[in-house]
Amino acid sequence: MAEAIKLGGKKQGIFKDKVMALLPEGGNLNLCLTCGMCSSGCPATGLEGMDPRKLLRMAALGMDEEILSSDWAWMCTMCQRCIYVCPMKIDIPQLVFNIRNQGKPREERPKGIVGSCDMALRSDTCSAMGATEEDFQFVVEDVLEEYQEAQPEFKDMQAPVNKEGAEFFLNQNSREPVTEPDEMVPLWKILHTVGADWTYGTKGWAAENYCMFMADNENWEHIVRTKAKAVDDLKCRVWLNTE
Amino acid sequence: MNSDWNKDRKIKFTVQDPCQLVRKTFGDPVAEDLRFVVRSVVGEENFIDMTPNRSNNYCCGGGGGFLQSGMPDARRYYGRLKDEQIKKTGAAYCITPCHNCHAQVHDLSEHYEGGYHTLHLWTLICLSLGILGPNEREYLGPDLKDVDVFHPESAM
Known part of the structure; x- marks a missing residue:
């Protein structure tokens, strides 16, 4: 089991809004039912103590610093199995793409x-x-x-x-x-x-x-x-x- | 194109549905096309599907730049599901119609000692057509290296 999310970092919550502004209709990151379909079928679940649902909850809680600095975005292959099984069609792979884009500076990426x-x-x-x-x-x-x-x-x-x-x-x-x-x-x-x-x-x-x-x-x-x-x-x- | 070459050998094959081709682009219909071709060249009874499959298939872990990211431990941990899926089919070969899948599945077989081989679809089509030369068999196992070799004298 993955560790529980620990709050306490600087709360910003602007990253999620930024990503939502980029997403086309239907990409509303607030619609998550926390059902866990995404995480249960994701091969990257468990890496870095992360999984797709947890990533989304962290974004919703405004934990920008934590998610932008995590290497997990480079361990998710953006294969889209999570959005394929998501009842609300939440675009987690696009969230990951934007973490890659706005997280580490170019020279610190893999x-x-x-x-x-x-x-x-x-x-x-x-x-x-x-x-x-x-x-x-x-x-x-x-x-x-x-x-x-x-x-x-x-x-x-x-x-x-x-x-x-x-x-x-x-x-x-x-x-x-x-x-x-x-x-x-x-x-x-x-x-x-x-x-x-x-x-x-x-x-x-x-x-x-x-x-x-x-x-x-x-x-x-x-x-x-x-x-x-x-x-x-x-x-x-x-x-x-x-x- | 037919599967006569495999009628008595009964070598088993499975297929990796590439996320990019199937789930992300053309969906289940192209997965059916893929199976039609594979079944035609290996024989209906010699094709074994992984579970889950088609649009529900697991990514192998070779996509998204993972192969180049310098995180082999994480990449192989990610790929353990794929390795387990392939092993459960009992197939000797996993056909991978994507370069990333090919490299990753090949590595997974070595790392987790699955003993299965990894093939591009084009190799198998040419094998069944009897036009696969001796130098085009890099990824065939010993059981198929010498089968129906086209112009064996041109071996390098």
């Missing part, structure tokens, strides 16, 4: 997430592993050529890069081109076999977006817009994100 976000911001590839436009195109073309030769049934298979007007613009998680390029091939084979008209782009090809996990609003939007622009610039109709 280093791995900050680093991956910063790396993605360095170029238009949006790759959190720092793979450049040239690196990506080289790996794709090199692996394709190898397979066209080794498996003659696939000698006509393509893995187009920057093919204008393709039906599908396919994103690729950085992990494959950077660490295990052979893992890209089965997907290419499936796309080839069904006759899909698809392409990668040298810009915006990386599927991941760690700035979103960091709740860095300006930068996660920048990354999404960079990718969307790459899709638009190639005049593709559908954007497929495998992440």
